[in-house]
Amino acid sequence: MRTLALLDRLAARAAERPDAPAVANDDGRPVDRATLVRRVRALARGLVAAGLAPGDRVLFAVRPSVEAIVAILAVVEAGGVLVAAEVGTGSALFAARMALVRPRWVIGESLLLAAAGSRVARAIARRRGVDLPSLDALREARLVRVGPWLPGMRGARAATAIERAGVEAPHVALPAAREDAPAFVVFTSGTTAAPRAVVHTQRSLRATLDVVGASLAVADGDVLYAGELHLALPALLAGARVVVPPRGALDPAATIRALAAHGATHTFLVPADAQRVADHLAARGAACPSTLRHLLLGAAPVEVPLLRRLRAVLPPSATAWAIYGMTEILPVATVSIDEKLAWTGEGDLLGAPVPGIEARVADDGELLLRGPQLCAGYLGEPEMTEHATGDVVRVDEHGRLVLLGRAKDMIIRGHHNVYPALHEPVVARIPGVRRCAMVGVRDDRASDERIVLVVEPDAGTDAAALARALPAALRAEATRIDDAALPDRILVMALPEVGRSRKIDRAALRALAGRALRETAERA
Template sequence: MLDQLAHALRTHHPDRPAVLHHTRTGATRTRIRRGELADLADGYAAALHARRLTHGATLGLALRPGPRALAALIAAHRLGLRVAVLDPTAGPDVLAAHLALAGPGLILADATAQAAAGWAAPLARRADLHLPRLATLGPVATLGPRLPGCAPRLRPATTPVPPRRHDPDADAVIVFTSGTTARPRAVVHTHGGLTAGLRTVTDLVRPQEGTTVLGGTFFVLAPALAAGATVALPARTPTALARQLTHLTPAHAYLTPPRLRTALAAGARLTGTLWTGSAPADAALLRRAKDAGADTAWSVYALTELFPAAAVEESDKSAHTGDGDLVGHPLPGVRTRLADDGELHLTGPAARHRYLGQEPDPWIRTGDRATLTPDGRIVLAGRLKDMVLRRARNIYPGLYEPALHIPGVELALLVGVPDTDGDERLVALVQPDPGTDPRQLRTRLDGPLQRMGAARPDALLFGTVPLAGRSRKPDRAAASAHCARELAR
């Protein structure tokens, strides 16, 4: 798919807009044209090759979605590099652990990410950006405009690049998901698996040449541009996004459930097909999308380990009257099985190859309890994992709970509390040591909570952490119920 994309950008209407963006004044501007995007990818490939990054080397990316990030991915694919996707909002300790595990030969970061680690750190913390100084963790180059104090720019070059060694079994991308700071967990996809996922998206969405697709993720950008469509990056505010949807009338729009809800609340009118995922989307939300003008509205079930896995349209989801959340038929090539405890396991051509540092395993343990209908559709019945899903973001408590155990804390948990529309609130339940002043402890916890970045809890509660079982382990379900009662008072 990426080879096809690189060729199509240069040979098929290279003067057409590739990526659009929405300005603060409400106007739509061309960010980059198709031929320019191809040139940028070629230039980055030459520049990376000149830095002696060759087949199998690891490239770290700490970039916001957009044409430069896509060009860097195309360049990395051309050189046969392995890309480690770095999340600047994960907090400095977690990000440092991810970098130590991946060991990138070079980190590409935009000026915003680097400034957040330096002179702009106080401002960045307000936006949940908490970074270590990247330069202390390895070689860094700036992609795009450079601000004072940033690393030197990676300037596109024109030197020849050798032909890529075609190896579908080689590592293509590392995406960190869970684990602890001491032992991070990362999903590894091969070039063949990544291609299979992109083909599945293409066959599902079927973007058409000359149309506009609204969305900002890699799995939106690559298939749409390869088909000859123009991609519009979603505006950041609900009001601007509502205006953008009205102005562009996209044939397809991909929005996470939280963004879709806020856009609809701002009066957005939809056109064509609406796709939503990354968080639960119930039938009522899909119906609201169709009431706002969408011809069809789809919920996509996907995991970092397998994207996408299943999909269901609003009419089928609304017709489901049984228990659980219908997420649809497995997409072509995806196979299912249920473990003894009801956990859903998945495999398929687009499944991750392994977790970094572990042996390959074709079957993915989703952490979701599920049932299968007689015709093979997947119905979710709740999560087995401790993961908390907030605003379409996966938060793994085990990653951050150790930071809460400061002097004066006897026990601490991060739990999810059900919120409206299937979302969750993240709550820290802290049990103080006997005799500890809660007011002083709250002050001392400010630092650890700030360092959690985008995983900072919505609420901090003091109380007794429930225990269960013969081993008296913390009972997360009981803790969540306790927090829900306290917050409802």
Template sequence: MLDRLDHALRTRPDRPAVLAATRTGAPRVRATRGELAELADAYAAALHARGLRAGDTVGVAVRPGPRALAVLLALWRLGLRGAVLDPGAGPEVLRARLALARPSLVLADATAQAVAGWARPLARRARLALPDLGELGPVATVGRRLPGCAPRLDATAPRLGVPVPGADHGDGDAVIVFTSGTTDRPRAVVHTRASLAAGMGTVSSLFGARPDEPVLGGTFFVLVPSLAHGAPVALPARSPKVLARQLHRLRPQGTYLTPPQLRDALRAGAAFTGRVWTGSAPASAELLTRVRRAGAAEAWGVYALTELFPAAAVEEREKAAFDGAGDLVGAPLPGVEAKPDEHGELLLAGPAARHRYLGDDPDPWVRTGDRAHLDGTGRIVLEGRCKDMVLRRAENIYPGLYEPALQVPGVELAVLVGVPAGDGDERLVAVVQPQHGAGERELRSALSGPLRRMGTARPDALLFADIPLSGRSRKPDRAATAQLATARLATAGLATAPRTAARTDGPA
């Protein structure tokens, strides 16, 4: 698919490729197809001139958009492995991930570097945090360079006499995406060139984008197949009001938004056209029905994981007609195998499945962490998650990453749990059991730093309570703790209140 995209960009270089929205929602061309191809060529030449070769790892901290897509194409062409670095993960987590991935170079835009430098106080307000810039290792700036940033990746100087290899590098590693684990043992999904291409091919067959008709969506799995088929892609506006105007003006043939984005857009009065797709978080039949009533010809829920994207899909009418127990997410997509294990956990396999976790042996079966069964027609019906993962606003939060940081002096136990927030979403709650004699005011002060450094995983509420224990080992009972937190928040009227910002001063 990436090879096809590279060819497609060069055949119609003057056509728009990536669009953005003005405040009125009017489309603005961010990059033409030819500009994307030229930028990818320049990045590939610059990386090759720096001595990077097939199999090397490059860290990527670049905001989604034309530059990030050009970086992906350059890495693909050179056979390099890209490690996705998220500024929202917090400095301790990022240090552990960098130590595991060991990138030869980190490509970062000015925004990501500012998070680690002069803009650190502003970044904290946005729940972004990086280690100090010097801890990232060799860094090159992609795009505009601001004061204090690393030197730019020289994508403008001529590279005469430095031949750049083609894109045929077999089936080596293509991308590393960190998902879970702890700061002692981060967990990272490794996709090969074949699995990445297979996933994009599946998305392409699902979307069926038509040339020259815009598509709205910001992920690589939307950008790459759509552009390869000749369709321009509009990046969704962040403001729900502007997004509603953008949808009205653009009238896209297809739209991909997360469930939180859909809910925000609907509240802003958005009208939809064509087919609408949503994933990354549970999408209820009620939400899909609201999207169809707002004008969409079809509204689809996509079941996918970082380890296998996409796995299944279901349209609103089929989902609304399902009256069985559980959450119908649809039939496995072509090439995807699905089966529950002896404990009811859903296992998936297929060409688009990740090759392995970094540092582990390959395994063809992906453990989803979801309890599920297959109905009489082979459709996947979810019954709840097996893992402790909390899913908040389309973001996976793994408690094991952050709970150790909450063990400050005066804390007996601390766990992070998810409580229902309506329409499949969850609130993240830190439940802290003080040591005998410890004052809550002092503990709030001691916990303020660790909570701030959690970045986008910062809890919505902080509760002080005795944590229920279970089993012979008397481990914290997460299910019972979640029930306790749900009851306490409900008593305070916060259980299903809409969130506008993370709260860390909830009821004690």
């Protein structure tokens, strides 16, 4: 039996109730369990027959959908290593990341592959503020498209054709995999000169799926309304039906209608989206559908004011859970809405570590973690035996983790992790900029962080003229930064310093930035 054995576990569910719906797009017909297993097996065999070998890295650029889930499962079953694509990071960083991982395959949406293969399309996208990567960084990779043929795709083969070929090749054997074999690669912090990628093995990925499944409290017959892979797969393995939300920004009204229409028992939201849903319901004196039992919150800090708003609109028997974790090890701890609302101590209650997690606090307060979900390490770097989170914590008398602060300067905005060290050197290249700093300021009204960019001008540079030029400069080819990192407010001023080394005082900077944002809000 293969280590992850996802298809074997799904097949066992299909044997129980083959016609039971398994997965559906929000606006589409559900795919039943037996059909899902057949499609995954056929695509996996088709990929192997087409030349995908165990250990081949497969860059994956398909947004959440039924087709994405089929393709992900098929790649894993075929022995490939999934590489999460982040195409909005800018062409230079994308090229550096591709040079690091060197994918042999790319599975992408037709429109994305066509646009990435066309200089004209990329130029049009840049004028609209989107820096699409070029396929030149993937010259040696084999392309597979999900969707119709479009001009500029450079010979991309259709996933449907590969799936049909797999149906006609039942003799093709799917490979076995070692527990320590890589299974999933996702990029994290790092500059263009030194990108970093987290590598999860078959062992750590299976442990993650099992622990997330237990944390979900999902069972046969439940309905999960979410497209996140680390939630969708455990739900499918438990026999639940997965409904994938539509693409694009969350529409609170449409989300509430979908939860009711599908009889959703579980859903996942980032805090910023949860805030929008709560505000929408409160403004109408409405509540979440009565079928909803579990609301999962993650990817950013979950503040008590948001939880109070959610408690007012959730069904009385439902609860919300905040999940704490990171790319290197997920999940780490969970805490219920009631626990957080009852918390009166200093800091942010993260909850008790999930089973298997070994948490210890270093002398300086930093949280260090081990456990079966721990990744193998960063690609090209030594094996990781313990993860230093950069978070400063303490452990309360009940064994729960309490977050006291972030040693790292990472900013969490919506679904995105923004690393200032990745973008500040780029901003510093803009003419007239002496130095700069990017800080996150918590906005409780939106349950999200706002980004403030503070730029110190060169001597003799007109500060007002620099302030006017910066927005366009941040989108220019030579000095482009991620769309997710574009600042909500730009300040041109002398940067505060601290200590003998005259380092930038980021604490003072956050205070200044917070005041600037409040003044802007008051004027608005």
